[in-house]
Amino acid sequence: MQVLSAERSSPETLAESDAGQGRAMREEDLKHAQILIVDDEIVNTRLLERTLQRAGFTRIRATTDPREVLSLYRELQPDLVLLDLHMPYLDGFAVMEQLKKEVQQEAYLPFLVLTADIAPEAKEKALRVGAKDFLTKPFDVTEVLLRIMNLLETRFLYLHLENQNQILEERVRERTRNLEAAQQQLLDAEAEKKRFYREVIRAVTRDKLQLVDTDEVPTVGSPTFEVSLEDAAAYALLRNRIQEIAEGAGMNTEHASDLVLATGEAVTNAIKHGVEGRCAVYAVTDHVTVRVSDRGPGIRAESLPASVLIPGYSTAVSLGMGHTLMLQLVDRVWLATGPDGTVVQLESWVHPEAHQETVDLLERW
Numbered sequence: 616m617q618v619l620s621a622e623r624s625s626p627e628t629l630a631e632s633d634a635g636q637g638r639a640m641r642e643e644d645l646k647h648a649q650i651l652i653v654d655d656e657i658v659n660t661r662l663l664e665r666t667l668q669r670a671g672f673t674r675i676r677a678t679t680d681p682r683e684v685l686s687l688y689r690e691l692q693p694d695l696v697l698l699d700l701h702m703p704y705l706d707g708f709a710v711m712e713q714l715k716k717e718v719q720q721e722a723y724l725p726f727l728v729l730t731a732d733i734a735p736e737a738k739e740k741a742l743r744v745g746a747k748d749f750l751t752k753p754f755d756v757t758e759v760l761l762r763i764m765n766l767l768e769t770r771f772l773y774l775h776l777e778n779q780n781q782i783l784e785e786r787v788r789e790r791t792r793n794l795e796a797a798q799q800q801l802l803d804a805e806a807e808k809k810r811f812y813r814e815v816i817r818a819v820t821r822d823k824l825q826l827v828d829t830d831e832v833p834t835v836g837s838p839t840f841e842v843s844l845e846d847a848a849a850y851a852l853l854r855n856r857i858q859e860i861a862e863g864a865g866m867n868t869e870h871a872s873d874l875v876l877a878t879g880e881a882v883t884n885a886i887k888h889g890v891e892g893r894c895a896v897y898a899v900t901d902h903v904t905v906r907v908s909d910r911g912p913g914i915r916a917e918s919l920p921a922s923v924l925i926p927g928y929s930t931a932v933s934l935g936m937g938h939t940l941m942l943q944l945v946d947r948v949w950l951a952t953g954p955d956g957t958v959v960q961l962e963s964w965v966h967p968e969a970h971q972e973t974v975d976l977l978e979r980w
């Protein structure tokens with residue numbers, strides 16, 4: 616390998632040091648940049664090397680064989696390449712093309728092209744493939760150093776910018792992670808609260824009120840009767856139809872009327888506190904089920920226990936007796952409520968007396 620001199624340190628630290636604190640880059644820092652010189656004439660590489668060494672540059676490598684540039688690039692990750700255009704095996708254009716593929720797209724690797732005399736077309740082509748500036752042979756020391764310093768300064772400003780972008784991106788990622796974790800904690804706390812409420816409500820109502828998720832409300836085949844609560848005429852029919860269906864199933868008149876009254880409370884809630892209410896009635900062998908659903912905002916988790924357990928609790932200007940009455944009038948209530956809506960399912964035994972024995976037994980126990 617025709618490498619004429621070598622030294623190593625980290626170029627990135629330059630971008631992070633002074634520029635990182637927003638100060639103009641000091642000349643001294645630029646002198647630690649890694650420079651690669653590529654020229655088939657050893658006289659030129661020696662001359663440039665000496666010029667740079669005298670000016671205080673500490674990390675210079677040079678080669679007279681352009682075929683070595685790729686591996687040297689990989690080894691050194693230079694900050695600047697001084698490149699001759701006319702060379703055997705691989706000319707300067709080809710070298711630039713080769714390195715462009717290697718360099719990350721957004722990275723700024725400056726090529727300073729060394730030429731004896733350059734025709735406008737060649738200059739244009741060189742600029743197109745990545746040349747950033749030109750040095751005309753024979754070299755003028757002041758000009759050489761001036762152009763090199765300019766290009767290095769730009770290179771480090773780019774690196775600094777990239778560094779800042781990475782820091783910002785990392786901060787954004789970290790904030791997003793923190794937000795996601797906080798959100799998850801809130802969700803977990805909400806789920807925990809819900810579990811707790813469910814257990815309390817079940818215990819207090821002796822399993823009569825089942826607080827569940829919407830898909831846990833038991834389904835009961837197809838409805839015998841169904842209405843939209845936005846349709847006033849159909850709603851008027853509802854009371855009579857439930858009474859008829861319940862009595863038709865064998866329920867006594869009083870128990871059927873209780874179911875009608877309880878339905879009235881659930882329906883009023885769907886209309887008063889929700890939107891798009893619906894009511895469906897199902898008659899299944901030993902019980903009649905009424906399902907009232909709406910697409911309102913649901914009962915807020917924190918007011919759930921009070922809303923369903925405390926007689927007289929209301930978030931509206933009202934008596935707050937709806938749930939209390941429902942629990943007294945029917946044999947079981949399923950409630951699923953959330954931000955997408957509420958389902959209240961009321962169940963009454965056709966022959967409640969057949970189930971009374973179990974209740975009495977439980978109460979005695």
Ligand SMILES: Nc1ncnc2c1ncn2[C@@H]1O[C@H](COP(=O)(O)OP(=O)(O)OP(=O)(O)O)[C@@H](O)[C@H]1O
Pocket residue numbers: 880883884885887888889909911912913914915922923928929930931933934935936937938939957
């Ligand atoms: N379908 C629903 N959607 C949203 N919130 C509801 C729904 N049903 C009940 N609520 C909430 O639960 C609370 C208690 O309901 P409940 O039926 O016991 O009393 P109320 O409707 O306020 O008064 P009342 O029924 O005596 O007129 C309501 O004040 C309301 O905040």
Ligand SMILES: [Mg+2]
Pocket residue numbers: 880883884936937938
């Ligand atoms: Mg009500």
